[in-house]
Structures are given as C-alpha cells and as structure tokens.
Amino acid sequence: QVQLVESGGGLVQAGGSLRLSCAASGRTFSNYAMGWFRQAPGKEREFVAAITWSGGSTSYADSVKGRFTISRDNAKNTVYLQMNSLKPEDTAVYYCAASARFRYIVVRTTQYDYWGQGTQVTVSS
Numbered sequence: 001q002v003q004l005v006e007s008g009g010g011l012v013q014a015g016g017s018l019r020l021s022c023a024a025s026g027r028t029f030s031n032y033a034m035g036w037f038r039q040a041p042g043k044e045r046e047f048v049a050a051i052t053w054s055g056g057s058t059s060y061a062d063s064v065k066g067r068f069t070i071s072r073d074n075a076k077n078t079v080y081l082q083m084n085s086l087k088p089e090d091t092a093v094y095y096c097a098a099s100a101r102f103r104y105i106v107v108r109t110t111q112y113d114y115w116g117q118g119t120q121v122t123v124s125s
Contacts, residue, residue: 009119022096
C-alpha cells in the first residue's frame with residue numbers, strides 16, 4: 001500500500017510560480033511511475049505530467065509544456081511539479097498518482113493505482 005500526500009498549492013497571480021510536492025510512503029516508491037493530474041470544477045480529471053521510475057524520462061500535456069517541470073527524488077520518496085508562468089486556466093485541484101503496474105510513462109488515470117487527496121491551485125488574473 002502506498003500513501004501519497006500533496007502540498008504546495010495556493011493562490012497565485014497570473015505569471016507566478018508554485019512548486020507542488022508529493023510525499024509517498026512505502027519502500028517501493030522508486031519502482032513506480034508517477035504522475036500529476038488536475039481537475040477543474042465541472043471537468044474531468046486530466047493528465048498534466050508523468051515521470052518514469054528512474055526520472056530519466058518525462059512527458060507533459062500540451063497545455064503545460066514549457067511551463068511545468070516534473071521531477072522526483074527517490075531518496076526522499078518525493079515527486080515534484082514546478083509550475084511557472086501560471087495562467088488562470090491552470091486553476092484546479094492537482095493530484096499526485098503512483099502506478100504499481102508500470103515503471104515507464106503512463107498518461108491515463110486507469111493506469112494509476114494510488115492517488116493523493118489533492119491540493120488546490122488557484123491562479124488569479
């Protein structure tokens with residue numbers, strides 16, 4: 001069993017930055033592919049970014065490419081999402097996810113086995 005706890009959300013003005021963190025419990029964190037998703041009110045949960053078990057490869061949604069960076073520190077059991085040049089349309093609850101079945105890039109919600117409780121990100125115009 002893996003527990004994920006996100007932190008770092010908040011209110012920021014357009015053009016600002018935030019860094020989300022996701023701390024994972026369990027000794028097998030380094031074996032898991034990890035991802036970030038977000039869900040805005042009235043919309044489906046959508047893929048934001050993913051990273052392989054080793055951190056050697058990453059993938060991003062087109063809407064955040066060039067602005068967001070996913071990274072991980074396996075020694076600290078933590079995955080990060082650095083968000084720069086934030087826009088009002090980035091406003092959502094952001095979720096961290098872990099896949100026990102896959103070690104490489106995964107982008108579908110159904111490919112993930114564990115989810116955090118979410119952290120709110122609000123970008124004002």
